[in-house]
Amino acid sequence: MKQPHPLVALIPVLVLIALLGTVISLFGSDSLSGGSQIALVLGTAVCIALSMIVYRVPWSVFEQRITKTIGNVAITLLILLAVGMLSGSWMISGVVPTLIYYGVQIMSPQFFLVSACVICALVSLLSGSSWTTVATMGVALLGISEALGINTAWTAGAIISGAYFGDKMSPLSDTTILASSATQTDLFVHIRYMMYTTVPTFLIALTIFFIAGFGNGEDVELHVAEYTEGLAGTFNISYWTLLVPALTGILISRHVPSVITLFASAIVAGIMALILQPHILVQIADDSQLSTALSLAKGLAVTYYGSTAIDTGNDSLNNLISTGGMSGMLNTIWLILSAMCFGAAMVASGMIESITRVIIRYARSRFSLVGATTCTGLFLNLTTGDQFISIVLTADMYRDAYRKQGFESRLLSRTTEDVATVTSVLIPWNTCGMTQAAVLGVPTLTYLPYCFFNIISPLMTLFVAAIGWKIKQQRKPGLNG
DSSP states (O other): OOOOOHHHHHHHHHHHHHHHHHHHHHHGGGGGGTHHHHHHHHHHHHHHHHHHHHSOOOHHHHHHHHHHHHHHTHHHHHHHHHHHHHHHHHHHTTHHHHHHHHHHHHSOGGGHHHHHHHHHHHHHHHHSOHHHHIIIIIHHHHHHHHHTTOOHHHHHHHHHHHHHHHHHHOTTOHHHHHHHHHTTOOHHHHHHHHHHHHHHHHHHHHHHHHHHHTTOOTTHHHHHHHHHHHHHHHSOOOGGGGHHHHHHHHHHHTTOOHHHHHHHHHHHHHHHHHHHOHHHHHHHHOOTTSOHHHHHHHHHHHHHHSOBOOOOSOHHHHHHHOBOTGGGGHHHHHHHHHHHHHHHHHHHTTHHHHHHHHHHHTOOSHHHHHHHHHHHHHHHHHHHOOHHHHHHHHHHHHHHHHHHTTBOHHHHHHHHIIIIIHHGGGSTTSHHHHHHHHHHTOOHHHHGGGOHHHHHHHHHHHHHHHHTTTOOBSSOTTOOO
8 A cells, every 4th residue: 555645644634623623613612512523524534535536545444444443442432431320320329429528628728739639649550540530539529629619620630630640650550551562661661761750740740739729718618618518408428428439449459440340339329329319319310100119210220321410509519419421421432433533544544654754754863753752642642532542653653763773662661651641631532531521521621721740741751851861872872862
């Protein structure tokens, strides 16, 4: 198959960028409800049309790649549905309301942001999953922040910063394992080498959250009173509900797969709802003709799959405890499928390889090679819509270049993770960006400016490459950047 010219390969990317810009300007925060999906589908169509007409690439090549790519994200889609079940059941069962009720009375507004970041970092480090961390502790912390009157965008940024630090540094993380294996680097060598860029970045992020926290605290007592009274008047606030996150923590510590952990946690939360919050389940069922038992069953089913709205007498609290269930994840799943089609088409056509080969051609020094890797990881996150694809493709494209210039494989593995893993959550149509926005209820572009760890990570890897700290070159000593 003839490789497309780089300028031709850029056409679908430019079309997609133009379409997404138009969609965002027209629909704003509703752009992920259909407009962005249309943009991705049209971008896919442009890529396939150019390839079939100009370069005679058969349709079967695209069909096979799309089938394989969507198959690779099947578990991701199951996790999203499980997260929908969990978010609904944790709220209605009283788990999140109880955490919020006691959390707002314990946590200091001034130190909330830095505390949230550290808590999520520890949970993610132990679990190896940023998604699980955000879906559990992240949702509870976001509720606490609203009760404390803290900006939710700042809170989402702190939660995501902590979650992705832990995900990146955990030996249990699938992205960490993938980056090390794709570059043929020992896992723990990879983790230790990442500390030179990741730890300074995390400390900078914590410093920013620490300083920003001193701006919080006005009217806190009023907010806390409104939320605690509303929660206590609506839910049966009980320490028994904390058995659910405790069980979830046990499953995480035993390295149970994420989809099983999330599903099991949702089931146990549902049982807790039947025991402690039957009045809420009957209210959700909203069917006086049913018996009590059937109303409870219907209410629990709706909690798992549909949207719920509970009246607490406080509008802001009502918005906080409303849930979307599994159906609330459907727009995200739709967007993921559309993004995967675009990424698959770009890979199958050879357009991504054509663009990155141009970049590699000019990578002749330490800094330019790391810079090219950084740009490629970000570019692949933008175009393929998935961090796993970005990690694998970046590693494959640059493995020989690093070896020929005498650099250790751990430099490639670290650079790949410093970019591909952490920037994925900053892109609205990437699987990570879509998921965290849906789970937290905060649009990607809203929390993006406050994800300091994720923003600084690529810059830190470039800075370390520029000064050459702990970077060894076995050959070509004259090319030290």
